[in-house]
Amino acid sequence: MDILPRDGDPTLGPRKRNEYCGVAGFSSSLDVSRFLYFSLRALQHRGQESAGIATYRNNTISVYKGMGLVHEVFNSSILDSLSSNVGIGHVRYSTMGGSKPENAQPIHIYTMEHEIAVAHNGEIVNVEELKNFLGSMGSAFVTKSDSEVIARLLAYEITKHGVIQGLKNTVRRLVGAFSLALLIDDRLFAIRDPLGIRPLALGKISDGYGVASESTAFHALGGEFLRDVLPGEIVEIKKDGFVTHYVFERKNKAHCMFEYVYFARADSVIDGRSVYEVRRKIGRILAREHPAKADFVIPVPDSGRAHALGYAEESGIPYAEGLMKNRYVERTFIMPSQESRVMEINMKLSPVKSVIENRSIVLVDDSIVRGNTMRKIVKMLKDAGAREVHVRIGSPPIIAPCYLGIDMKTRDQFIATGRSIEEIARIIGADSLGYISIDGLVEAIGLPGNDICLGCLTGRYPVPIKGEKIRFQSDLEEF
Ligand code: SF4
Structure with missing residues (x-):
């Protein structure tokens, strides 16, 4: 996830601090x-x-x-x-x-x-x-x-x-x-x-x-x-x-799919679903939908950890910690300049060379929004000697704003808007890129698809929003 850093997360690059409440x-x-x-x-x-x-x-x-x-x-x-x-x-x-x-x-x-x-x-x-x-x-x-x-x-x-x-x-x-x-x-x-x-x-x-x-x-x-x-x-x-x-x-x-994919803590249970188990299942489905030949599956810490574990379990490719996080770095807002941010990136995450060098890597994260973070992480892995980096993402492409409590407000901020998967892979420098499908995500969450909000993935929302489509017209009549 690249625009929603948490304190202590790998806040890479010029992204906003966009949590909610x-x-x-x-x-x-x-x-x-x-x-x-x-x-x-x-x-x-x-x-x-x-x-x-x-x-x-x-x-x-x-x-x-x-x-x-x-x-x-x-x-x-x-x-x-x-x-x-x-x-x-x-x-x-x-x-x-x-x-x-x-x-x-x-x-x-x-x-x-x-x-x-x-x-x-x-x-x-x-x-x-x-x-x-x-x-x-x-x-x-x-x-x-x-x-x-x-x-x-x-x-x-x-x-x-x-x-x-x-x-x-x-x-x-x-x-x-x-x-x-x-x-x-x-x-x-x-x-x-x-x-x-x-x-x-x-x-x-x-x-x-x-x-x-x-x-x-x-x-x-x-x-x-x-x-x-x-x-x-x-x-x-x-x-x-x-x-x-x-x-x-x-x-x-209309339970927000992002709570399961990223926002909630992995040790929480929401509407009868363990967030950790949903994330592991996302990883397993991702491995079936987008297999890769690689030496290790590594997570973007901490947000991609459970997804990566599921991917490793399903694919049989060993799981490894290829990126280490320094938990004690000041938050981004006190380091405003570009140079400071670059330094901060390197302070926050560093590659474990013994895992990365001359290896093919499957890199797993929960989501990509702007793509800045992922581009920097892929470069970091390549600079550390990775032969190939295959990026796998635990949510489908985000293409539409959220009006329901997540600060993703404009379509042009999303790397996936108007771009093919191959184009996105090129921009982030990945050898291949695979997102979980919407059906795969719904299966992993384990709730009926009609009970999950997928607005930012489909552009169809569970409540009437001016200028946007509603997911079921009948819902409008229920208000
Ligand atoms: S549009 Fe729906 S699924 Fe997407 S972040 Fe907002 S509430 Fe969650």
Whole structure:
């Protein structure tokens, strides 16, 4: 994956830091501030730009948020000042609204009767329409974030209809991707959009329960993952259990295929599928669809590791670590010049010559977006003496933007747009190139194809988006 680096990943070349978001929320008879802190650290791969926590204490919601990684934003005394039995947290990369401190979450607003705090992962596609409506009702906005639109819509609806009906109306009016952790005063809610685009997991912690973007957060807390929030479900989380208030049932879902291919942590389980096992299966199918003659299968660390293992298992070609990663390199944004970036590339990844020299290599990664990273890695392997480099990719070519929470917004940024596989192979310097097919990817994920979002691979989206095609016309009628 070449435009979505994580802290410590091989951030090669001039690519943007394009993560999106992670949310968490806990209710317990114990103080939840540390649960929030450690769950956000476990979700750090989902957003590295800002972090925030909101808790209900002394009859009001207290919020602390800032730019940076979770451990840079919070310290022990800040967490002490947030101590409470109920709260939510957020890590962010902006998909809408830009990289500014005021867009950090949770977003906190007041109504006449309530205080609301919102932590949102996803992207709302009818945001302009909702803004116009709310503006005409007298709402003013202090950020450009779609998450603030959710908060203000919720404020409007619960003022008019009460908390539970207000939540239902809000879900009904939002179009797009939203996994939410919400505080309404001291009540904690988790909501997932009816298509289930982004993941959201429920779990048990010490003397309480909670919600997090990925199941792995509960493991980090010594807790237990219980189940996914259902697509369209509104759940209230209390210290002694969950109450489901409503489930908006849809005929088809649209789970983001990229969560399985790249975004989620490999140790997470999403909608009943182990992310690690999906990636291994992708590798096995890739080996069947695009065999190669080679001495070793090597991954691009860490993103291609499970895919490469699957490829090696299926092909019988030995797996080897041909690229080593230095985990302790500063993040790209503090090294702005081209020269610095080149140095950084060499600091972040280096070839293991004994594996590479005079060998034919199958190089496996999860995806190619711009192609800059892959071109540099192939060159690195060739410079280290590789005889041949056969590149195999665990997602089909990305050809269309994402409007549902991943920062891939323009068609011209994709190397695969308007190019043949042979042309792409030439640009990245590979001796051969093979992408898994869409059918192969769907088989590896193991969910029905009609329940998976493939928008950025097909240009057909699960929700109506101006100027784009919708995947099933009947879905439009379901809204
Ligand atoms: S368009 Fe692509 S990245 Fe966006 S939600 Fe759909 S599958 Fe995921």
